[in-house]
Amino acid sequence: MAKVGLADFMPGNGSDGGTQRLFWALWPDETVRRAVARLARGVISSGHLVPPENLHVTLAFLGDVPVEAISRVRAIGAELPGSAFALELDRIGCWPRPRISWIAPSHMPVLLVQLHRELRQALRKAGFPAPARRFAPHMTLARRSAPHAFQNVTPVVWSIERIALIRSHLEQIGARYEILYEWPLRLKNTRG
Numbered sequence: 749m750a751k752v753g754l755a756d757f758m759p760g761n762g763s764d765g766g767t768q769r770l771f772w773a774l775w776p777d778e779t780v781r782r783a784v785a786r787l788a789r790g791v792i793s794s795g796h797l798v799p800p801e802n803l804h805v806t807l808a809f810l811g812d813v814p815v816e817a818i819s820r821v822r823a824i825g826a827e828l829p830g831s832a833f834a835l836e837l838d839r840i841g842c843w844p845r846p847r848i849s850w851i852a853p854s855h856m857p858v859l860l861v862q863l864h865r866e867l868r869q870a871l872r873k874a875g876f877p878a879p880a881r882r883f884a885p886h887m888t889l890a891r892r893s894a895p896h897a898f899q900n901v902t903p904v905v906w907s908i909e910r911i912a913l914i915r916s917h918l919e920q921i922g923a924r925y926e927i928l929y930e931w932p933l934r935l936k937n938t939r940g
Contacts, residue, residue: 767812768915770821772867774805774835774885775912775927783904784837784851788889791840791901792849795893802925805835805885807867807911810876817876824870825913825931832933833859837887838903842896849893852886854900860885863911863933909933 776784785800813821839854853860861883868878910930917924 767814770813771809771914772807773912773914774908776803776906780904780906784887787901792890792893795849795890797890798888803887805887807864808871808879820874821913822929824874825911825929828866828870830863830866830933831859832909832935833857835906835908836903838901839898840901841898842893844895847893848888849890850886850888
C-alpha cells in the first residue's frame with residue numbers, strides 16, 4: 749500500500765511549485781541506520797557525517813518531476829516486480845573528489861542488480877530518463893572527508909523488503925528527505 753503525505757498536495761522547498769525533486773531509494777529501518785551511524789562515527793575521522801535519518805541507498809535520481817507526472821512515477825512502484833533480498837554493507841571507502849566517504853557491499857546481490865534493471869526499464873517505458881551511470885550502490889556516510897583507504901568492516905546486514913519514492917527538500921542546513929510512498933518487494937520463493 750502506498751503512503752500518501754501532505755507533499756502530494758503542496759509545493760515546498762526543493763521544488764518550484766510545479767515540480768518535486770524525487771529519487772528512488774532503499775530506505776533502512778531504525779536498527780540499520782543506528783548500526784551504520786555507529787560504524788561511521790568509529791571509522792570516519794573528518795568531514796560532516798550524514799545524519800542517521802538521511803542514510804539510504806539511491807536506486808535512481810529523477811530530479812525535478814512535474815507534479816502532474818507523479819502519478820506515472822507512483823505507477824512504477826506499484827508495478828515493479830522486484831524481490832526482497834539481504835544486503836551486506838561491509839566495505840568503507842572514500843571518493844577523493846568530491847570527498848565523500850561511503851559504505852557499500854563488497855558483493856552485489858543478484859536480486860539488487862535485477863531490481864535496478866527492472867526500475868531502469870520501467871522508468872524508460874514511462875518516459876523518464878533512466879540513470880546512465882554504472883550502478884554502484886552505496887550509502888553516503890560523510891561529506892568533505894579527508895581521503896582514506898578502503899577498509900573492510902564487520903557487515904551491517906540489511907533485509908531489503910521495500911522500495912521508496914523520496915522527495916528531497918533543499919534547505920540551508922542541507923537536504924531533508926521525505927518518504928512519499930513505499931512499496932513492498934515480493935518474498936522470494938525458496939522452495940523452488
